[in-house]
Amino acid sequence: MSIDEVATAAASGAAATERFHSDKSPYAAVRDTPPERVNLLAREILGAVHDTIRRHHVTYDEYNAFKAWMIQVGEDGEWPLFLDVWTEHVVEDVNTSHRRGNKGTIEGPYYVPGAPEQGADGVIPMRDGEHGTPLTWEGAITSTDGTPLAGTIELWHADDDGYYSQFAPGIPEWNLRGTFTTGSDGRFRIRTIQPAPYQIPTDGACGALIDAAGWHSWRPAHLHVKVAAEGHEQLTAQLYFPGDAHNDDDIADAVKPELILAPVTQPDGSVHVDYGFVLDPA
Ligand code: DHB
Ligand code: FE
Numbered sequence: 558m559s560i561d562e563v564a565t566a567a568a569s570g571a572a573a574t575e576r577f578h579s580d581k582s583p584y585a586a587v588r589d590t591p592p593e594r595v596n597l598l599a600r601e602i603l604g605a606v607h608d609t610i611r612r613h614h615v616t617y618d619e620y621n622a623f624k625a626w627m628i629q630v631g632e633d634g635e636w637p638l639f640l641d642v643w644t645e646h647v648v649e650d651v652n653t654s655h656r657r658g659n660k661g662t663i664e665g666p667y668y669v670p671g672a673p674e675q676g677a678d679g680v681i682p683m684r685d686g687e688h689g690t691p692l693t694w695e696g697a698i699t700s701t702d703g704t705p706l707a708g709t710i711e712l713w714h715a716d717d718d719g720y721y722s723q724f725a726p727g728i729p730e731w732n733l734r735g736t737f738t739t740g741s742d743g744r745f746r747i748r749t750i751q752p753a754p755y756q757i758p759t760d761g762a763c764g765a766l767i768d769a770a771g772w773h774s775w776r777p778a779h780l781h782v783k784v785a786a787e788g789h790e791q792l793t794a795q796l797y798f799p800g801d802a803h804n805d806d807d808i809a810d811a812v813k814p815e816l817i818l819a820p821v822t823q824p825d826g827s828v829h830v831d832y833g834f835v836l837d838p839a
Pocket of ligand 2: 665781
């Protein structure tokens with residue numbers, strides 16, 4: 558990386574904000590929400606803020622620092638990061654608690670649709686000599702009744718330095734992003750590398766909060782997936798590695814025991830995992 562290619566919070570934040578705007582149409586889906594519900598949610602959220610101010614006697618200096626910090630989150634483009642780290646896990650929880658199939662978890666800010674197709678048995682796009690322990694992952698997509706499903710697994714993850722393509726500079730566009738499509742037996746075999754633990758950017762507004770509150774900024778190493786099959790609910794999940802120092806204190810609170818892999822190290826030093834997905838009928 559050259560000096561003008563250093564990963565910064567503002568650059569990855571701006572990319573995440575741009576991705577959110579281009580990828581989703583956030584207002585369209587709630588256009589018919591009645592004012593009663595907007596009123597209820599807005600009033601409760603503001604009420605929770607008011608309660609905190611009263612309970613802890615927030616000073617004007619603290620209020621002004623909060624205001625300046627909120628402005629900075631926007632200027633750094635860090636709202637997607639902030640919300641996905643500290644809020645999304647609860648939204649995910651309440652919206653998937655009915656499922657009998659696979660547990661899911663948060664999407665996070667770095668999903669990009671349209672990753673290159675690699676078939677049912679393929680290698681994720683990566684650079685020549687991509688750093689990191691080679692990982693072979695086998696499994697199947699099935700329905701809750703055990704029927705194998707033809708479907709897709711979109712996989713994206715950080716590299717061995719903890720950086721995501723399209724959100725950090727100097728990485729090829731689709732690096733470590735691929736779409737794997739299963740046939741009627743549901744089976745897939747994916748070759749990639751093990752990602753490194755991920756540190757949320759420390760030099761922006763979210764980093765300033767973490768620092769001021771005495772928190773840490775780490776997520777455990779993880780593989781992101783979106784799994785889809787016709788007639789079934791789409792699954793968004795992340796898979797984790799046993800023994801990671803942050804599986805128990807993930808800053809994004811997104812680890813669930815069912816999502817921790819059981820990797821087996823091979824004689825050549827590579828790692829093999831078996832993990833399949835069970836989707837709920839829609
Ligand atoms: C963030 C990054 C991730 O890789 C993730 O899975 C969740 C959140 C973040 O920086 O906000
Ligand atoms: Fe991530």
